Amino acid sequence: MTQTILYARVSTAEQTISHQKTQAEAAGYKIDQVVSDDGVSGFTTKLADRPEGRRLFDLLRSGDTLLVRWVDRLGRNYQDVTDTIRLLMRKGVIIRTVINNMTFDGATTDPMQEAVRDALIAFMAATAQAQAEATKEAQRAGISAAKRDERKYLGRKPSYSQGTLSLVTDLLSQGSGTSEVARSAGLSRQAVLRIKADPAAAQEVLSRWSN
Known part of the structure; x- marks a missing residue:
């Protein structure tokens, strides 16, 4: 049958x-x-x-x-x-x-x-x-666009690592001057000043880029 x-x-x-x-x-x-x-x-x-x-x-x-x-x-x-x-x-x-x-x-x-x-x-x-190939290509393009959008949302990538950020905040808390901290951490004075002005914001930016 x-x-x-x-x-x-x-x-x-x-x-x-x-x-x-x-x-x-x-x-x-x-x-x-x-x-x-x-x-x-x-x-x-x-x-x-x-x-x-x-x-x-x-x-x-x-x-x-x-x-x-x-x-x-x-x-x-x-x-x-x-x-x-x-x-x-x-x-x-x-x-x-x-x-x-x-x-x-x-x-x-x-x-x-x-x-x-x-x-x-x-x-x-x-x-x-x-x-199938056209669909995969469209998916790849969509992923690339999403990554670009995510980078725009994240803003500029920080020039410091978690270790560098910790070093900067420690030196600043000890009363070290901006130029001295910049030399020790290998950062620009502007970067150190931004961290000094808002350490929490500096940590938040770093955390977003680390995820």
């Missing part, structure tokens, strides 16, 4: 397995079983290396249908996705996507139809990888 297995993969908090199942059922698919991997990257982890991905390969038999929201659920690496789909087709498994309602199987023996099918698989797999 053949079955339809939905494979769902989620890698972020915004995605859910239940949503992928609901979306498939709303499209008219009758699902016999759901296999899912939660918190797994499709970019760095091959389907065969995922905990439930391995089980999926064991469950699928000739004539079964593997249902996915889109090919990016199988993976976001071009080579892995194309290899996986071709392997499953050779096994006699039908692969269907909820989005675009695409069907891939090994039923056809016509060379032209095979060429069109394989070209479409390649295009979809390449698109999945390109989208």
Whole structure:
């Protein structure tokens, strides 16, 4: 008896397995079983290396249908996705996507139809990888911007360390002059004067940069 297995993969908090199942059922698919991997990257982890991905390969038999929201659920690496789909087709498994309602199987023996099918698989797999790379680049840009904003919030990086600050405050408390303290600590007179004027503020700035 053949079955339809939905494979769902989620890698972020915004995605859910239940949503992928609901979306498939709303499209008219009758699902016999759901296999899912939660918190797994499709970019760095091959389907065969995922905990439930391995089980999926064991469950699928000739004539079964593997249902996915889109090919990016199988993976976001071009080579892995194309290899996986071709392997499953050779096994006699039908692969269907909820989005675009695409069907891939090994039923056809016509060379032209095979060429069109394989070209479409390649295009979809390449698109999945390109989208993943674009997302990662946007994330990197966002992190860099956040770091720049954080540095603006922190203000100018202090020219002294915790040890230097302690030395300055100790010398000042002993009545040492500004120039003498500056020479001993290796700081400018202006830096020493700022610390002298508000030692608590100097400590706060240093603490922010140390976190």
